[in-house]
Structure formats: structure tokens, C-alpha cells
Amino acid sequence: MSSVFEPEVVKAVLKNRFKSLDSQRKFAKEWDERVVKRFNSWTSQIKADLAPWYELQLKWAANVVTYCTYCTYLIEEALPLPVNFPVFEPRFLPPTYSHYMKRGAYNGLTPLTGCLQPLHILHPWYYPAQDLMRCPQCRGETLQWNKGWTGGLPRHVHGHGREEWAYGYQARCKPCQDQGEKSHCFAMTSPVFWQHREHWQIPAGIPLFSQRTAFARQLVDIIIEFCPKSTSGGLEEHIK
Secondary structure (H helix, E strand, O other), X not given: OEEEOOHHHHHHHHHOOOOOXXXXXXXXXXXXXXXXXXXXXXXXXXXXXXXXXXHHHHHHHHHHXXXXXXXXHHHHOOOOOOOOOOOOOOEEEOOOHHHHXXXXXXXXXXXXXXXXXXEEEEOOOOOOOHHHHOOOOOOOOOEEOOOOEOOOOOEEEEOOXXXXXXXEEEEEEHHHHHOOOOOOEEEOOOOOOXXXXXXXXXXXXXXXXXXOOEEOHHHHHXXXXXXXXXXXXXXXXXXX
16 A cells, blocks of 8 residues: 655645636645644754755655645545545655656755655544544543644654654544543554554554554564564574
8 A cells, every 4th residue: 555655746736726826826835834844843853963864754754744634624524535636545655766757857866865765644544444433541432533643753664675654643532631641642653552452453554563663564474474483583684
């Protein structure tokens, strides 16, 4: 479940949905402002110097989140996505050199372009299973998906062949909040959200999260398949 996401192409397609030039300009301005705001929010949480490839990664990821935010608006209004609204799978892939070459977009093309890594978006629109309504704390189907995106940085995910990232929506449990529970907001990228589920109960494609790291499902499947048959050193050599 992967889709290549080209920010400028997606923004141009969505902008052209509007008929008037003023509306198109307003949409493009709002898009850029949202991307900058998200990017600045992320970089303000990083104390060390920002590596050039990571800066490029966060800018691309901010565009992905901006697109998903517009999808959320349509969902909240119970509107179906129009035919001129591009739809992507929850695992967003960065454009490759081939995409830039086919579009003749050589300006700004650097080796860092090839360093971009996929981004998993965890949002109830992509995973609308009824089980996602269950609070991991009180176990009631009381979660409300109106809390917005998690305020932290995208989480690092160990993948098969290349590293990946994950960013998710967060839900609020009103009964837990009313009872004065300290924890009543749960992000989909938090291990607490999935703590009462076995790995086979988690919707396909969602990485498995622990306190310190996360693992892509393909990598987990490989570990499960080979772990009983080999040593840790043999498993590491096979994955390489």
C-alpha cells in the first residue's frame, strides 16, 4: 500500500480544482503556510544542528501531512473525495530521480534527493476499523478522533532495505478525561495505543511500535519467519 507523492504536482492538481485565479492563489498560499508552520514546529524540537538530508525529509513530510489535513476536512464534512482530488495509499514514497528527470525538473536536484525515505501516515481515514475506537486505557469504544496530529516529530521506523518514518493522528478519550486520568490522549504512533493488541490484530501495513523504536511490517515478517531457524547473527546477515 504505497504511493509516490510529488508535493508540487499534488499542490498544482488541487489548486486547479478552483475556477477563479484568486481562489487558486489563496489555496497555494495556505498550503505553503501550513507546510512552513509544520516544518518550523518540528525543527523547533530538534536541539542539534539539522542535517541537510533530514531538513529535506521534514519538508517533504510536511507536504504529505498538509495533503492529509485537507483530506480530513472533507471527511469531517462527510463529503466524498471529488474525482479531481488525488488519492494516495497510507505509505507515501518520495519521488525518485526518474520522476525529476521525466519532468525535466533538474533545478535543485542533488544527491540528497535520493536520501528521502518513505512516510507512513496513521489516520483513521486509512484504517477505519471499528476496533480503532477502543481506548487502550479504559477499553471502552469511546475514542474521539478530533484531537489532530500528534505534536511530536515523525517516528523513525526500521524497514527492510531502507529506513522509514511514521506520523499519526491522535485521539482523545472523553470518559478518561472526565475521570481526571493523566493520560487521555493517545497517538497512533505510540506503543500505548496498540499495547492490548497482538501483532496480527493490528491492521496490515501499520508498523509495530515500541518505546524506543518501530519496525516495518515486512521486516517483522522476516524476523518471525527466520528467528526460530537461525541465530541472531545469522538473521542479521540474511537481512543484509
